[in-house]
Every structure is written in structure tokens, then in C-alpha cells.
Amino acid sequence: MGKQYMETKNGYGQVGGKEEDVLIVRNMKKYFPTKTKGSFVKAVDDISFSVRFGEVIGLVGESGSGKSTTAYVVMGMHNLTAGSVFFRGQDISMPVSKRSLSLKRDLKIVFQDPGTSLNPQRNIGNILSLPLKVHKIVPQNEVFEHAGKLLQMVGLTPETIYKYPRSLGGGERQLVAIARALATNPTMMVLDEPTSSLDVSIQAKIINTLIDLQKQFDMSYLFITHDMSLMRNIADRIAIMYLGRIVEMSPTKDFFLNPQHPYTKMLLSSIPVVLDAEKALKPEKIESRGEIPSPVNIPAGCRFNSRCPYAYDLCRSSEPIMREFLPDHEVACHLC
């Protein structure tokens, strides 16, 4: 099972991206109205980034930073408030109900909780057969056999097709969800905290399976997580979200060796390390001050200023924009 198409030059330049970009997000905003007239939860507030073919992007942030909302907008499960999303050169800024079958085949999501994403009334064979039939991946008489192969690809036995989700453990259910996403040979997967609802003992197996599949099929991943240390061995680039904005984005190696944004340093300094080599690379300790402010009342100026030990007058009046600090390494901070 591999990619069945050739890449074409089809308008990447028109959206300000590059030919190697599979996903381009431009000035994305997602606001949710509150009960108070004229007031909004600004869950995602003007972010831009791209994902290259075969690349893994780690989108990291605390709870409430807007990272999962970003994933849902990319998937068309939330409508955009403003901005645009392009996938393989095509504008996909539309709800999932208006998306083409080929787009639904090519861009898949794995949710955080496999317990709610798998239909409890259907056995695993039927669950995996559905995308194979809808997208005509294999002839009708090969569907069940192919479902068994998909299960083997994620480390489960083909006999799992006869089981129901309730008889599987959480890790096995998530592997089935990954097999279902894999069924249509997607170019890209959005992974929304795929291990955070699972026991620590099973998390490594899921992560290793995802890494193997990404390499084997050269897929792109947009990997949503709050666990920065997880991204060290998975992501090609990491983007840090804070209160609806991306505040730093860089190649992973540069990110851990040379973090720039005070919020990034705060997150990195809170990761426990064991090895002396890791201790040497750990940035200076930045204490977390206070809680993340409400996305309804975003602070004026830099939205991190209420928690930043380096904040000065300019930070309270002017919001910093993303600037390239090093090649491919962008930061939004007045000090950088």
C-alpha cells in the first residue's frame, strides 16, 4: 500500500506557500460567541503555518491554547471565522459536509478518545470495511481480508475483525482508529492528542506505531499535544501555541538547543530530565506565573505579558508579530 498519485504544481504560489507544502493555514481565526452580546471566545486568533509533504509538525500548547480547535478547523468540523486553509493547493476553507470525497480520503484525523470515535454497535471488521467500501479502496470481495491487513499494520491480529470495541483495551481501540484512518492511504493525518487518554504503559506502543507508519507511507502529520518532550523524537518542526496564537515555530533540533520565546523556555524548563547531557541543554528556569488568561479577555499587547518575567512597557501596549529569528525559526517576542 503506497501513494497512488504524483504531485503536481497546482497553485501553491497563489497562496503564498511552497510547492512542498501539503497544508497551508493562512490567518486562521476561530471565534465562538458567548452568551454576552458582542463577546467571543477567541480560541484561534490569527495563526499561519504550513506542513510539508512527509513532514511531522508538533503543535504544542497548554489546555485552552487553541491547538485542538485548530485541528477541527483544518478538518472542517468547525467553520472558519476568518482566514483560509489550503490542502495540496486547493482551498478547503469549507465545512466537512461540503468537502469532496477525495479530500476526505486524503486528509484524516485520529481523535483523542477512541472510546467515543468507534461505533460500539459494529465489530471491528465492519468499522474498517466502511472507508474501504465508501472510497472503493479494494474490490468488494477483498474488503475483509484488507481490513485484516490494516490491523496487522498497526500491530493487531487479523482476528480482531471479529471483536467489538468494548472488548478491546484503550490502546487497542486507538490502534483500530489509526488503522481506520490509514485505510484510505491518506497523504496527511491530524492526530489530536492520540495518547493522552491512555495508560502510560500503552502510550509508547501507540507512538512507535505512528512513527513507523509515518516513515513507511511518507505521510504528513499535524500532531496536537500538550507534551513537549514527546515531540523531541517525532516532530520535524514544532509550533508553540499560547492563547490562540503561535508564538514560536522552529525545526525540532533548533527548538531544544536554542529556544527563544519566554513561554517556550517556561515549558521546556518544566520537563523533567535525567541525563547530564539533557541537563546541560535545559534552559534557565522560568517560573510559571499565574494561569493562562481567559480567551474572552485577551490581555492588551503581548498576550503572555501577565505571566512573563521579562515584560516591559512595550509588551503591555504592542502585540509582537512572528519574525524570522534564524532560517525556518520564527518567534513573536519584542525581546527577540
Ligand code: SF4
Ligand atoms: Fe515577554 Fe514581552 Fe516577549 Fe511577550 S513580548 S514574551 S511579554 S518579553
